[in-house]
Amino acid sequence: MSNNLSLKYTGNPFVDAGIFALKRKLKKPINEITKEDLEEEILNIADLYVTPAWKKNMYSIFPNSTLVNSATTNKSNLNELYYQDLKNLIESIPNIQDSGSCVSCGRRDAINTFKKDNIPLSGSGSLKNYFSFANDGVDYCSLCVLLIQFAPLIMYQSGGKMILLHSNSEKVMNYWAKDAIKKVNEQIALGDYTGCYNEKYTNSINAIFRIVKKIIDSNELWEDENPSLTFYYFTNYNQGPELEIFSLPNGVFNFLAEIPSDESKNWSNIVKNAYINVKWDKVNSEDDFKNKTNEVYNRLLNNYSILKFFYSSKYKKSFCSWILVNYYMKEVRKMDEKRIDAIKEVGDKLATYIKVNDSKKILSNLENSSNYNSFRNTLRKVFKNKISNGDDELLFTFDDYVMYLFPEGNKTWRETQDLLIFRIYEKLHDWMIENNYAEEYENEFFEEEE
Ligand SMILES: [Zn+2]
Structure with missing residues (x-):
């Protein structure tokens, strides 16, 4: 039997984020990703996620997991313990079928049920009403659970929570994963582990437009792409999981992508003019205003007219x-x-x-x-x-x-x-x-x- 996993995108934002992260790490098409590739890559994330900054992020992503559970989190061989969890998942990947009971891929059977320590925003298991049919967890196959473990590599921190991007456009996801994985690789190369992608944006809406700008500026022609972008702004933190969902209207993406170069300075000034309560003569760096409320961004995201700002x-x-x-x-x-x-x-x-x-x-x-x-x-x-x-x-x-x-x-x-x-x-x-x-x-x- 071939060890090719026949991966396909699932439409589940956490699983797909993991697939795009893995694809970029491996630099190969998803239909060529094998079990051996996974075995290689879990070694890398096991070492990465036990570093203090990454481990801290894991409280908001995979609470109660081996990484952060008080029984294991301070052990010196934590990377091995977490690696073993992931290795067990690999070993229990069921065969692919025409249809399966996994709610994410629908192509493999869910052998176990999983909870919020593995699946963000699912539930703890103690409150059964979180799950359909009062199950004690959610039906995922081991492969989808494993893929989710790679999603933090392309999550973006904002104000103590995480932003997870999902798009129907592979181009958008590829560019985002490329940018995010580059940052992870830099951390590894420098031995300077700072956790999930973080540019000190505490204002989630401004952070979203920052992400969109990075994707658009990645030098690609966006004509005819017409992508839709959804941002899941969440924390899976034990004491209060939260989720907000922001959808960027595709017209807004198209408009931002079409701004001609000789209008880009004008646009940048229109955006700056829309920050509330900024004393521009006192500004020394972008950090002095980038987290202030921006009316143009708020209105664009909510589909209100910004004509008055022109x-x-x-x-x-x-x-x-x-x-x-x-x-x-x-x-x-x-x-x-x-x-x-x-x-x-x-x-x-x-x-x-x-x-x-x-x-x-x-x-x-x-x-x-x-x-x-x-x-x-x-x-x-x-x-x-x-x-x-x-x-x-x-x-x-x-x-x-x-x-x-x-x-x-x-x-x-x-x-x-x-x-x-x-x-x-x-x-x-x-x-x-x-x-x-x-x-x-x-x-x-x-x-x-x-
Ligand atoms: Zn699955």
Whole structure:
């Protein structure tokens, strides 16, 4: 019998994380991974996980396990004891079948039931209502249990808990595993064991965007990949297991991946501007702000509009070009491109009107409209004034108005307002400074060293 394990991804985030970690460690395709590979790799994790920093992490991942159980954790041969646990699992890997009772892979039978010392967030066994059919554990095959033991290699620490990434995109998972395993290999090479991936992000949402940025910046073309990313933010700690699940909308990933290089500094400043309570003149390093609440990140993750962060009404200034706003509206807000273009054209005409007529009043009416009716009335007024001034260019056609400016009437007019104002500021900012519409904008953010 071949010792090839015929591995396949299971859809179980813990098992799959273990498979991606193992695949990267071994640098071979998963369908070539053998029992001998596992025997080799369990030696490595047994030595790694008994180092103090890793062992400390294991309280939140595998509580009560040999690694952290008070009966064994201080023994000098702990690596051997843990190794023996893993070796026993290897020896009890059942044969592959067409179907099996393991709830994770469904291709092997579960010979034993397992609890939270092996399967994060399952249960302790003493409270049977945690498990289906009041079992005293959950049905996993030995192989899936063993694979989970590799998952900590690609977990990311944040504020005393762990972030586990799961994605339908192998490319996303491969890049993440590559980055995380590189850090593990560095620890081993330097003999400096610092535990699971840790960049001192205590704010879990900022940590998630940090992970996403690392994946996007891994220099891959993401066109057509359209990945969905789910982040499990958890602790399996005995005294209070917790779990929060964050899903990054795929439009947000696509937008972040599409930011053109000449807009990346603008985007970085838009993000910086969204941190709450940061005194930028007192910032000496990223550590001084990276854990503060960031409204842009929070809103992106919760699918709320961030259009207001693209401009400043106070300084009548846009913080990026229309190109970036266009990507955002298309990818994240799913706005039809014809609609985006139609709004841009009306914005250009309004900008010209305001400049030619030096009309601070029209601008402030557009900016300050707080309901759909007053906003429409201002547009109608410009429409009429243009005609009575003998201008034969219409501000918009009837079709533009119905189909593109306010297709859902009262529901989406704010988006149209934000976009029109953004475009007016983009076109007229310099002119408005010269003509005392606003003061010059000054804001220096902390810059990372290249
Ligand atoms: Zn299984």
